[in-house]
Amino acid sequence: xxxxxxxxxxxxxxxxxxxxxxxxxxxxxxxxxxxxxxxxxxxxxxxxxxxxxxxxxxxxxxxxxxxxxxxxxxxxxxxxxxxxxxxxxxxxxxxxxxxxxxxxxxxxxxxxxxxxxxxxxxxxxxxxxxxxxxxxxxxxxxxxxxxxxxxxxxxxxxxxxxxxxxxxxxxxxxxxxxxxxxxxxxxxxxxxxxxxxxxxxxxxxxxxxxxxxxxxxxxxxxxxxxxxxxxxxxxxxxxxxxxxxxxxxxxxxxxxxxxxxxxxxxxxxxxxxxxxxxxxxxxxxxxxxxxxxxxxxxxxxxxxxxxxxxxxxxxxxxxxxxxxxxxxxxxxxxxxxxxxxxxxxxxxxxxxxxxxxxxxxxxxxxxxxxxxxxxxxxxxxxxxxxxxxxxxxxxxxxxxxx
Numbered sequence: 001x002x003x004x005x006x007x008x009x010x011x012x013x014x015x016x017x018x019x020x021x022x023x024x025x026x027x028x029x030x031x032x033x034x035x036x037x038x039x040x041x042x043x044x045x046x047x048x049x050x051x052x053x054x055x056x057x058x059x060x061x062x063x064x065x066x067x068x069x070x071x072x073x074x075x076x077x078x079x080x081x082x083x084x085x086x087x088x089x090x091x092x093x094x095x096x097x098x099x100x101x102x103x104x105x106x107x108x109x110x111x112x113x114x115x116x117x118x119x120x121x122x123x124x125x126x127x128x129x130x131x132x133x134x135x136x137x138x139x140x141x142x143x144x145x146x147x148x149x150x151x152x153x154x155x156x157x158x159x160x161x162x163x164x165x166x167x168x169x170x171x172x173x174x175x176x177x178x179x180x181x182x183x184x185x186x187x188x189x190x191x192x193x194x195x196x197x198x199x200x201x202x203x204x205x206x207x208x209x210x211x212x213x214x215x216x217x218x219x220x221x222x223x224x225x226x227x228x229x230x231x232x233x234x235x236x237x238x239x240x241x242x243x244x245x246x247x248x249x250x251x252x253x254x255x256x257x258x259x260x261x262x263x264x265x266x267x268x269x270x271x272x273x274x275x276x277x278x279x280x281x282x283x284x285x286x287x288x289x290x291x292x293x294x295x296x297x298x299x300x301x302x303x304x305x306x307x308x309x310x311x312x313x314x315x316x317x318x319x320x321x322x323x324x325x326x327x328x329x330x331x332x333x334x335x336x337x338x339x340x341x342x343x344x345x346x347x348x349x350x351x352x353x354x355x356x357x358x359x360x361x362x363x364x365x366x367x368x369x370x371x372x373x374x375x376x377x378x379x380x381x382x383x384x385x386x387x388x389x390x391x392x393x394x395x396x397x398x399x400x401x402x
Contacts, residue, residue, distance in 0.1 A: 131364075
């Protein structure tokens with residue numbers, strides 16, 4: 001028998017492939033393999049488009065890879081992606097979000113920039129202008145005064161105003177709360193673009209509304225109108241002898257530790273604690289023009305954070321602010337599914353959704369609450385093209401299972 005040198009056996013594989021994933025089937029080494037995951041469809045709330053799905057891998061040598069046997073063990077499976085973050089990141093969300101599940105668990109996160117000049121990044125204490133999410137505060141102030149017998153829901157608003165025009169005599173407080181008064185929305189008028197830059201008072205705003213002809217007889221139809229909540233804020237001020245912001249802060253916000261909530265008197269925004277409002281112009285963030293925050297009043301003049309809003313909603317929905325009767329009034333829909341500062345609508349699965357959006361120059365916000373479990377999604381964005389309502393509704397799906 002012949003003898004000679006013996007060499008160890010080495011198995012050599014030459015992979016000629018256009019796809020690194022084919023090599024993965026043989027050996028799962030020398031290839032970084034990443035995949036996206038499609039989002040589930042939203043069931044009870046308006047769906048977002050599926051999240052993008054993609055595969056990207058490279059062995060660092062183009063389509064030719066040399067792999068020496070034996071293969072390395074497969075990588076340890078990673079945890080599934082956070083469903084809340086996946087929903088928000090699918091639209092490159094810029095803002096803050098808080099989700100409270102049916103079990104009380106929370107997701108809280110901030111994304112993107114508060115001010116792109118610094119840049120200053122958004123944080124959980126960044127304050128956002130709320131727009132029409134402010135209406136829940138004004139409605140609460142009115143209903144609390146009902147509890148104190150200082151306002152009557154079915155009384156003419158002329159009982160609380162001076163120099164009331166005759167066409168307003170049939171308008172009741174409840175009509176203002178549920179958007180059935182017929183008073184036109186001042187933000188839809190051609191003069192609004194000029195008005196919103198001017199310093200004004202709630203009294204001056206209401207005086208201007210008196211000249212508007214009614215769109216329809218009071219109490220007949222639903223038509224959303226910011227004018228109605230400016231009037232309600234003014235009525236509150238006349239009764240409590242304070243401006244609305246001071247009254248809400250002293251009576252409701254400060255006692256609950258809501259130090260990042262209040263009426264926004266700044267114009268322009270120059271406080272580093274507040275987000276700057278942006279529009280998307282050619283794919284880039286562009287600061288919006290100025291708005292004088294004396295104009296929106298009780299219809300849209302407040303600011304807050306996701307944490308403060310969560311604190312507020314926990315107190316409101318648990319009956320710690322209003323009587324049971326007034327809370328029932330707030331959350332009982334009238335025409336157009338409008339309650340008082342909220343919309344209330346059944347979902348296809350038999351749930352009751354309590355919701356509202358809040359839009360003001362450079363900001364797009366939304367809150368969605370499940371009436372039975374009090375699970376909620378709060379989305380605040382300082383980019384006015386953000387689909388905040390769709391995001392909040394999509395976030396409710398994992399929230400109801402959490």
